[in-house]
Amino acid sequence: MKLASLKSGRDGRLVVVSNDLAWCTDAAPVAATLQAALDNWDELGPALQALADSLEHGGMPRERFHEHDAMSPLPRAYQWADGSAYVNHVALVRKARAADMPESFWTDPLMYQGGSDGFLGPRDPIPLADEAWGCDLEAEVAVIVGDVPQGASREVGLAAVRLVMLVNDVSLRNLIPGELAKSFGFFQSKPASAFSPVAVTPDALGAAWKDGKLHGAMEVELNGKEFGRADAGVDMTFDFGILIAHAAKTRALSAGTIIGSGTVSNRDAGGGPGKPVDQGGLGYSCIAEVRTVETLLAGEAKTPFLRHGDTVRIEMRDARRHSIFGAIEQTVAVTGK
Amino acid sequence: MKLASLKSGRDGRLVVVSNDLAWCTDAAPVAATLQAALDNWDELGPALQALADSLEHGGMPRERFHEHDAMSPLPRAYQWADGSAYVNHVALVRKARAADMPESFWTDPLMYQGGSDGFLGPRDPIPLADEAWGCDLEAEVAVIVGDVPQGASREVGLAAVRLVMLVNDVSLRNLIPGELAKSFGFFQSKPASAFSPVAVTPDALGAAWKDGKLHGAMEVELNGKEFGRADAGVDMTFDFGILIAHAAKTRALSAGTIIGSGTVSNRDAGGGPGKPVDQGGLGYSCIAEVRTVETLLAGEAKTPFLRHGDTVRIEMRDARRHSIFGAIEQTVAVTGK
Numbered sequence: 001m002k003l004a005s006l007k008s009g010r011d012g013r014l015v016v017v018s019n020d021l022a023w024c025t026d027a028a029p030v031a032a033t034l035q036a037a038l039d040n041w042d043e044l045g046p047a048l049q050a051l052a053d054s055l056e057h058g059g060m061p062r063e064r065f066h067e068h069d070a071m072s073p074l075p076r077a078y079q080w081a082d083g084s085a086y087v088n089h090v091a092l093v094r095k096a097r098a099a100d101m102p103e104s105f106w107t108d109p110l111m112y113q114g115g116s117d118g119f120l121g122p123r124d125p126i127p128l129a130d131e132a133w134g135c136d137l138e139a140e141v142a143v144i145v146g147d148v149p150q151g152a153s154r155e156v157g158l159a160a161v162r163l164v165m166l167v168n169d170v171s172l173r174n175l176i177p178g179e180l181a182k183s184f185g186f187f188q189s190k191p192a193s194a195f196s197p198v199a200v201t202p203d204a205l206g207a208a209w210k211d212g213k214l215h216g217a218m219e220v221e222l223n224g225k226e227f228g229r230a231d232a233g234v235d236m237t238f239d240f241g242i243l244i245a246h247a248a249k250t251r252a253l254s255a256g257t258i259i260g261s262g263t264v265s266n267r268d269a270g271g272g273p274g275k276p277v278d279q280g281g282l283g284y285s286c287i288a289e290v291r292t293v294e295t296l297l298a299g300e301a302k303t304p305f306l307r308h309g310d311t312v313r314i315e316m317r318d319a320r321r322h323s324i325f326g327a328i329e330q331t332v333a334v335t336g337k
Numbered sequence: 338m339k340l341a342s343l344k345s346g347r348d349g350r351l352v353v354v355s356n357d358l359a360w361c362t363d364a365a366p367v368a369a370t371l372q373a374a375l376d377n378w379d380e381l382g383p384a385l386q387a388l389a390d391s392l393e394h395g396g397m398p399r400e401r402f403h404e405h406d407a408m409s410p411l412p413r414a415y416q417w418a419d420g421s422a423y424v425n426h427v428a429l430v431r432k433a434r435a436a437d438m439p440e441s442f443w444t445d446p447l448m449y450q451g452g453s454d455g456f457l458g459p460r461d462p463i464p465l466a467d468e469a470w471g472c473d474l475e476a477e478v479a480v481i482v483g484d485v486p487q488g489a490s491r492e493v494g495l496a497a498v499r500l501v502m503l504v505n506d507v508s509l510r511n512l513i514p515g516e517l518a519k520s521f522g523f524f525q526s527k528p529a530s531a532f533s534p535v536a537v538t539p540d541a542l543g544a545a546w547k548d549g550k551l552h553g554a555m556e557v558e559l560n561g562k563e564f565g566r567a568d569a570g571v572d573m574t575f576d577f578g579i580l581i582a583h584a585a586k587t588r589a590l591s592a593g594t595i596i597g598s599g600t601v602s603n604r605d606a607g608g609g610p611g612k613p614v615d616q617g618g619l620g621y622s623c624i625a626e627v628r629t630v631e632t633l634l635a636g637e638a639k640t641p642f643l644r645h646g647d648t649v650r651i652e653m654r655d656a657r658r659h660s661i662f663g664a665i666e667q668t669v670a671v672t673g674k
Contacts (some may be wrong), residue, residue: 010376010591037579039347072373076415076591077415078413078414078415078453078454079452079453079454080456081452081524084521102518102519105359105519108519110519110521111521111523111524112450112521112524113449113450113451113452113522113523113524113527114450115416115418115450115588116415116416116453117415117590117591117593117594118588118589118590118591122628127487127588129487129587142593150464150672151464151466151672172587175587180520181439182439182442182445182447183517183520184421184447184448184449184522184523185449185450185520185521185522185523185524186450186521186522187418187448187449187450187584188586188587189587190450191587192588192589204609234451246525247524249525249530250466250470250509250512250525250526250528251418251452251455251464251529252455253454253455254413254454254455257398257454335487335488
């Protein structure tokens with residue numbers, strides 16, 4: 001089953017979307033919003049699935065689905081907790097600034113509490129008041145969970161996964177060092193993220209959802225040029241079950257909580273830093289990583305962070321090259337400030 | 338105007354509460370939940386105020402208001418961002434562990450992103466799976482804001498304050514050093530917080546709301562014994578306008594965002610660390626601070642962190658000793674784990 005929230009008010013209007021993303025049907029008879037569906041999933045999930053089955057078989061009134069009409073599936077959420085499960089990415093970034101990485105990073109997940117009061121739509125501009133803040137994209141996978149009890153195991157966590165999405169976790173790189181030095185974590189350096197137009201249930205992903213990971217190439221384009229295609233199922237040190245259990249260690253998680261994977265990153269086949277796509281590599285899922293590789297190889301970073309007018313596209317396709325979640329496509333824009 | 342959310346489902350049932358906290362009336366004709374009211378405050382705020390006026394003048398059907406029937410005013414929220422505005426507290430804690438405090442802490446607010454997907458009710462137990470985690474209370478002030486544009490000034494931030502509350506920001510002290518060492522901020526060390534039974538509009542606070550600060554003694558009891566009575570309006574280095582502007586520097590804040598003050602803390606009159614209440618001092622708003630003072634004076638901390646069965650009470654009274662927000666009163670309980 002695929003779900004989307006069409007633009008309407010603060011929480012959108014929930015629709016069920018066909019597997020090929022061509023059609024949708026109003027979910028209002030079941031739930032007006034995605035959060036309302038998640039709040040009562042045991043009852044409403046099957047009813048939404050019945051709508052999806054009817055839509056797939058042409059038994060429902062339907063309308064064309066246009067990705068640019070979609071908000072993020074949860075236009076605002078009660079929790080957005082983002083992990084950093086591709087430890088290769090962390091190791092590379094640390095290596096570039098000659099900082100040691102504690103051995104525990106390979107066994108104890110990193111996770112930060114993100115802002116969730118208002119997400120960007122998948123085709124909304126990225127508002128950036130000041131280019132000097134060093135705006136970066138981060139292509140990630142995220143799941144929406146149901147209620148998770150405190151102290152949940154990996155298995156309980158995995159069973160609570162309701163929907164899977166892609167994310168552009170926008171980061172302001174040049175604000176990060178100052179915030180981390182204050183030791184309270186990210187705040188100003190993590191403005192609103194954007195999620196894929198469509199959220200997909202694990203069962204509808206087939207073989208692409210396995211072992212608590214989403215498998216497939218994270219296709220990232222920067223200004224229309226191929227920038228990354230790392231496989232989200234590879235080099236993910238902590239699967240979503242482990243990330244959810246980590247988040248639930250000292251407190252319950254409420255339905256509608258979003259858990260992120262952190263920036264997707266694959267090790268280079270030769271063991272060195274990853275190569276750009278045009279040199280036969282898998283490229284990158286964020287600019288910070290290519291800058292890191294440039295620093296390691298040439299002594300300095302040359303790829304600039306995002307500037308006003310730059311466009312980012314993030315998408316994942318199935319074996320037949322059909323888009324699974326729809327595309328996040330955003331242009332960096334000046335804000336009113 | 339005073340508002341509360343009586344226990345009902347995930348979001349409670351909004352009621353308007355009389356100034357003396359004795360009575361309440363159903364707000365459903367205006368808004369079913371506090372979040373719904375905040376989403377459309379320009380229209381619904383005045384309608385709620387009209388209900389409050391009628392309640393005060395006996396012109397409404399009314400029921401007794403019982404604080405123990407209340408959830409936190411926002412039982413779950415889209416954002417909980419907690420500052421650390423009483424820099425004296427930070428300076429003391431750092432002094433005790435012989436860590437330098439950067440001079441910038443006096444001019445650049447500390448703020449962390451807290452979990453907001455499910456708050457404890459003001460009379461709910463504090464679930465604590467493991468006493469070794471070092472459970473602490475933190476008595477704080479918090480405000481709920483309306484929509485705040487990115488880049489808002491202090492004045493715009495202050496004008497967006499809709500409601501004021503008290504908070505018990507539960508902290509797991511012994512998990513903090515490990516999390517801060519990972520540099521991603523608090524996560525497992527900050528389980529669910531609890532807010533006062535009643536949220537109050539700034540105008541209803543009269544002289545107690547001035548210069549973007551709540552003025553009055555934060556009365557904290559531990560196991561029925563007076564523990565703290567620091568004045569929330571004193572030694573607050575950053576007022577709520579500054580905290581809101583800090584939070585909004587790189588992104589807009591959505592209606593229903595909660596901004597916290599951090600643990601209330603007053604300097605000792607003599608310039609030294611604060612004395613306990615039974616020694617004529619103003620006491621403390623968290624256990625970490627008394628442990629810090631004990632460490633500075635006697636070389637080691639002797640007050641233990643919270644154990645199962647311990648009870649915490651947080652309240653503020655007006656000049657006639659009437660409770661303004663109702664009381665947070667929580668007992669630490671074992672969880673199912």
